[in-house]
Amino acid sequence: MTLMFDVGNKVAAKAVQMCKPEVIAAYPITPQTVIVEELARFVENGELDAEYLCVESEHSVMAATCAAASMGVRTFTATSSQGLAFMHEMLHWAGLSRLPIVMINVNRTLGPGWSLWPDETDSMAQRDTGWIQFFVSSAQEAFDTVILAFRLAEHHEVQLPVLISYSAFTISHTMMPVEIPEQDDVDAFLPPFKPYWRLDWRNPVTFGNVLSDEYHMEKRYTMHLGMEAAKRLIPDLGREYEQRFGRYHGGLIEEYRTDDADYVLLAMASVGSEAKVAVDNLREQGHRVGLARLRVVRPYPDEDLRRIGRKRKLIALDRNISVGSGGWMYHETRSAVMGVEGCDVYGYLCGVGGRDVTYEDIEQMALKVFTGDARPDVVEWWDLKQTGGN
Amino acid sequence: MAIKDLPREELMHPGAGSCPACTDLLTLRMTLKALGPKTVLVTPASCTASVACGYPKTPFGVPVLTMAFAAGGAAASGAVAALHRLGEDDVNVVVWAGDGGTYDIGLQSMSGAMERGTNFIFVCYNNEIYSNTGVQRSGATPFGAWTTTTWKGKVDQRKDMPAIMLAHRLPYVATASASYIEDLYRKVQKAASIRGPKYLEFHIPCAPGWRFPMERTIEMGRLAVETGAWALFEADDGKVEFNLRSKQILDGKTQRKPIEEYLELQGRFAHLFRPERDEEALAGIQQFIDREWERYKQLAACGMSVG
């Protein structure tokens, strides 16, 4: 074990290197760039024995990655925001192809109005593409999750691609200390990839042929089963990881001080780490409040939320927006806890477009619920300034 | 190369889903004869999906990666990289794209794959339309042709994609035609023998899309060459050489037939002849072909250095 003190993107690249992907295709976009620059350097220096493809767009990134994975090799890529949106068609492709691709998305607000700041809308807008989706809130968690993600994606019960998201700058460009395990241990946890299907001239199959309605729904159903298996496997593999490496970041949800809580904040990514501070402060003021940090949103942790939500008030802090509807976490949690005894869900839209969400903001949002000044059926736009044209 | 020398082995199984007389299928069949079984096809959305027809069966005797419409070239780069990792550099990776998947939506990723030096063959089978979606115009549709998005005839000219590929300084660029099958076969084999990115474009008469009797499909491709609407040439390391009939035309040994002989057999140009002749359009098309051949002469004289 060694200690690394560096920005989240470099830490993530280090994790990828240790997973020994064979083909990496990439296209640069701030704030993801450092990851792919670092990987290019590893490959050029011989520190990573892989093929590195500089392709000409993100759509092509995912096409090249899908094709390489279809030939049966381990693949990785990273992107952000506009890049992820540009990939959309190919994200579906990867999912339905059951290709265990791992990708990092550095959450950045979508334009126009060019913006570099964090907001989870880019990832959340891809929630229906068949990718398992993690949101992590520290460089260490990013590191550990990359390694876990390959193992999960390549598990025969899962066979689905995995997206790992973390916040622009607060994670991607912030120096943090991280424990780096030995390569042998990583190799033992993550054996070489054995594909469940591949294109091989010795066994010539056609992949992606016209698929009639007679067969299509069943393909989606087995993807759903892969997601269901992931629900079980994420905590299991997490515990196995803990045994070997000594760290556990939670299953689908990391629960923080929820045991005796009357109120539970729901948050993810960097708002999740800020919310921990808010919980501590509110606890000091005597409020029985905890945090459920959603580490995984696909599969949606609905069972965990039903358990957590029993006789509690949940407060969803969404840093993403489905315009015309609200925050995804709020809505999906509401439907998950439908009928759960004594559970109300409150919703805030906060930090959309990258505005800072501090622990003080979170405390204020929580207090508004505690004092009965918020309504569970109305999502509040937090810290909204005056609007109305230019 | 004589017809008798074409290999007997068939890598396409009979019973594919394409229309009768489909030269997409014919040229696939010939291409696979030329390449043999150590081949992976990447097929962006196109009529080749109707050839493949339907899960869980396929007529293809080589692996096929169906691909998103825009992504042929990128997928080839990924496949070639993976094969390299697997120590299988001797497997041919071939993108089999329509003109839409080449001239239009596929242009960016194809150009990228060429620039990246991907060791593959990009085949554009050019039927001059989006046939799979019901005969809409493409960047390869010739001026004047009726399509379901140009009801009065296309008002723009086609691009010159082989020239665009020559400008990528590829080691091998060639055009071929379903109607000159031995030439096509030879060019595929030649492409496979060269490392690096190769571009082949096949002229593919499509009876339902162009509206002519299907048994005349091969004749239609022949007439395209004889009238000069299509030219057969190859550029080895940038050095352009015309082939067969097109060479005779270029060398002045054979006259090009008037373009009308080709146009009047096709329903897609019927409005140029009936109810009355559109003299202006017909003359314009002939002039365009004449000018194309002036350009071909220059191309043959200077080529496009690969350097």
Place this chain on the structure above:
Amino acid sequence: MERYTADTTISYPCDGAAGRTGGWRDFRPVIDLTICIRCLRCWAYCPEGAVLRADDDSVSINYDYCKGCGICAYECPKKVIAMEREE
């Protein structure tokens, strides 16, 4: 052929992927082998691979899959293939 365990859209090669496409035919090519010169143009230009080429380069039609397009008849230099209307 190895069957893959992944549940995705994997198709395996076989004859008749689109069914017995011979059933699409309106006209049936019939070769008069007495005049045929075994030039193999019909074999080369049949899109379907439905003209069968024997070891001695004699040709015959695979009626299971011939779609009746008439290319073979049109391209035959000796015009020895007749397109006869199917019953």
